[in-house]
Every structure is written in structure tokens, then in C-alpha cells.
Amino acid sequence: MQKRIPSVPLFLIPKVIQEQIKKKGTSVFSIFVERRLHHQYRVRVETFFEHSRRVLEGKAEQEACVSLPGTFDLSKMMQVTKDPGKCPVCGVAKVEWIEEESGVMLCGRCYGRERRKGETEGD
Numbered sequence: 001m002q003k004r005i006p007s008v009p010l011f012l013i014p015k016v017i018q019e020q021i022k023k024k025g026t027s028v029f030s031i032f033v034e035r036r037l038h039h040q041y042r043v044r045v046e047t048f049f050e051h052s053r054r055v056l057e058g059k060a061e062q063e064a065c066v067s068l069p070g071t072f073d074l075s076k077m078m079q080v081t082k083d084p085g086k087c088p089v090c091g092v093a094k095v096e097w098i099e100e101e102s103g104v105m106l107c108g109r110c111y112g113r114e115r116r117k118g119e120t121e122g123d
Contacts, residue, residue, distance in 0.1 A: 007040035020045035072104055072114050080105075 029048040087107035
């Protein structure tokens with residue numbers, strides 16, 4: 001199980017990463033450093049198993065999202081050039097599509113799901 005590391009100051013990041021690598025040995029797959037508030041950082045060192053489990057949990061959350069038919073007008077949506085954050089529908093992936101008039105934002109997976117839903121309802 002992955003241990004949560006509390007926020008650490010910048011100068012301690014190498015030490016925290018070193019300690020985590022020693023605990024996990026040669027099975028380290030990814031190292032993630034995220035800036036928090038006021039020069040504090042969160043460090044996550046994952047094995048391949050931990051990483052794949054986290055990714056699959058995120059995909060399961062995305063697939064579990066259901067929207068009402070006709071909620072989104074996909075014909076007015078445009079691809080995003082900047083990163084406005086996470087998809088408000090699933091809360092997992094980053095936003096890739098936006099309707100500027102209403103401010104509706106969707107990730108690629110939610111957009112594709114809505115597009116497929118619209119195609120099956122149109123038949």
C-alpha cells in the first residue's frame with residue numbers, strides 16, 4: 001500500500017525521494033512532485049503496481065459518470081488550447097473540450113462518451 005507523505009519543504013524533497021526509493025527498492029516506476037501552498041511540496045514514489053491501480057481506479061470513476069441526455073450541446077464545443085483544469089463531469093482527466101458560451105467543459109473520454117450517446121440516440 002502506498003504511504004501518504006505529508007507536505008515537505010523544497011530542500012527536503014531529495015531526502016524524501018531517497019527514503020522512498022530505499023523502501024520500494026528496484027520496483028520504483030514513477031516519482032511525482034507536486035507543489036502545494038507556501039513552498040510546500042507533496043512527493044509520491046510509486047511502483048508499477050501502485051501506478052496502474054491508481055490509473056485504473058481513475059478510469060473506473062470516469063466510466064461510472066452518467067449525464068442526462070441533451071445536457072451538452074456538442075456541436076458548439078471547441079478543443080481547448082490551454083489547461084483549465086480537471087473535467088467537472090468525471091473529475092479525473094484534464095479538460096480537452098469547452099463550450100465558451102455556457103462554460104461547459106469535458107475531458108476527451110467524457111466528450112467521446114457523449115458523442116457516442118448522441119449517435120446511438122439519433123439512429
